[in-house]
Amino acid sequence: DLNRKDRRLYDSATAARALTTAEFAELRAAGAVVVDARDPQEFAAGHLRGAVNVPADGRFAEQAGTVLDPADRLVVIAPEQREEEIVTRLARVGFDRAEGYLAAPEAALEALADEVAPAGRVTAAHLRTALTGDHPPLVVDVRTCGEREANGFLPEALHIPLSELPARTGELPTDRPLVLHCAGGHRSSVAASLLRHRGFEDVSDILGGYAAWALTATEPATA
Incomplete structure (x- = not known):
């Protein structure tokens, strides 16, 4: 269905932007779905409540397409140095409503400690x-x-x-x-x-x- 529609060209330079902790928290509070692309063990050690774990090292596109809704706004937590890659891979399979990724996630998760839980x-x-x-x-x-x-x-x-x-x-x-x-x-x-x-x-x-x-x-x- 997406392929039959006219769509603007995807610009990875503007789509994959770093979000401050405050921006990330505001988008999450407004209903954006957190996509956490870290390894399952790292995710299990501590993640934001309600985050969906779709590990980068796996069948990422297929699994993202299975458990996410293209209509949702997304915010991303990604492994270090793979933030832009994750946002772009989401866009390739129709999830081009990613608002950006969390910059410095370890520090951000400490700042949002009240919202962090183990799996x-x-x-x-x-x-x-x-x-x-x-x-x-x-x-x-x-x-x-x-x-x-x-x-x-x-x-x-x-x-x-x-x-x-x-x-x-x-x-x-x-x-x-x-x-x-x-x-x-x-x-x-x-x-x-x-x-x-x-x-x-x-x-x-x-x-x-x-x-x-x-x-x-x-x-x-x-x-």
Whole structure:
């Protein structure tokens, strides 16, 4: 649909502008969506509440297109020296409403400390214990059908591929903890951040993904 419309030429020099902490905070308060392109582990250590994690080192364009809305105004937190790259990559797939990127994000996150939170990440061993408790979480598998068939799956898990998650969040309970997993922990961070952005409160993902879960199944028991 975007390709059929007349559009002005994209100017990366003006689009990818550095935002001060005050400008960034004002845009965020006005409804701009924070796209955090840092590594999932760095994102999990501390991120702005409501930010959507789409890591730069991955299938960035595809995943951005999956979890973001082209109608949204965006503000970007990017890995160092990759700010303009991230804004430009967003524009290439139709997300050309990026207002800019946060300059000096480490200092800015310190200044916005009241709005910063860690992301819940659990180990496979912790999840195994939780699933036997009185109030087990709902496990959500965001891998593709082919991955499940080839590598196995948790019988308890609800299968919603990442590509379908934005349209199927209504199938998820809001009164029960959710634990998401993919193959290795990348897509699950994207998916979990999307759910938190949409108002789900108790959302975690599995460190190491299904690969870590399968490994714990083969580890010998310890006394």
